[in-house]
Amino acid sequence: MVEVTNVLLAGVVGSTAYGLATPESDVDRLAVFAAPTALFHGLRPPTGRQATKVTTNPDVTQHEAGKFASLCLGVNPSVTELLWLEEYETRTGLGDRLIGIRAAFLSAPRVRDAYLGYAVSQFRRLEGRGDGSFSADTRKRTAKHARHLARLVHQGLELYRTGLLTVRLAEPQWYRDFGERVAGGELDEAKAVLAKAEQDFDAASTPLPERPDEGAVEEWLLQVRAAFL
Incomplete structure (x- = not known):
């Protein structure tokens, strides 16, 4: 060791x-x-x-x-x-x-894959958990997953568009509320956030190079x- x-x-x-x-x-x-x-x-x-x-x-x-x-x-x-x-x-x-x-x-392909790709896989896990009728402990974990995955796509898009990463969120309460809604069964909202992120990545120009x-x-x-x- x-x-x-x-x-x-x-x-x-x-x-x-x-x-x-x-x-x-x-x-x-x-x-x-x-x-x-x-x-x-x-x-x-x-x-x-x-x-x-x-x-x-x-x-x-x-x-x-x-x-x-x-x-x-x-x-x-x-x-x-x-x-x-x-x-x-x-x-x-x-x-x-x-x-x-x-x-x-940084490189453009890796920023997109690392942030958006991970979020895609995790949102699929959220979708597979059901209709919001979770136990209290599972609901708490789901809310945490949802707010952090929304953070990932938003921070990843900023990094992709600007080459800069802001770690501290400007509106943390939005992420808390979003997590609670998803944990309460609003999985369509999670899908919408992810779909918009994919569209935004596709439409965005980036200053990042193809390779680090x-x-x-x-x-x-x-x-x-x-x-x-």
Whole structure:
């Protein structure tokens, strides 16, 4: 197991960052750390599962720099948002450089696929849950799913149209109300939100390139490796 030291960038993500947190919500933290470069030459390099450490109470996910870069190149929404927060709990020089190249991770096809594609699959799951006659616990989870999936399509469209991501939602109450309506059986409204998002993506122009700037990402990662030789 890789000991998590050398944190480069860390902050609060998830519901708290979106402005959707309730008194019952967990506070989720995400961090990027650098493993000592020498470890990559051993028998068990810190890659794959070994490159991520997850703890609960407090809820913290920490990705090694190489894995974090790969996830961001895939435009994983839950990971990408770390680069667009309003404030950070840890921000080093290498963390600053990472934020400085955040646009290098983006590409038009991956933004669309990652945000809209994920939302499509999750809305189908919502549709399969029934007519709103859920147990209280299931209804609560469904409401959470619905509001976060609406957030995904709206944030993804903004990122696709502008190349910029606003993590904190301008109207969080709309998402709360939407989630409650869907959990109460208004699945047609969920379908309508998704259908409009697909139409908007199809109609939108984008400043994003077809491929990410892997050269800039690799340059940053080599700087990290050099710093922790």
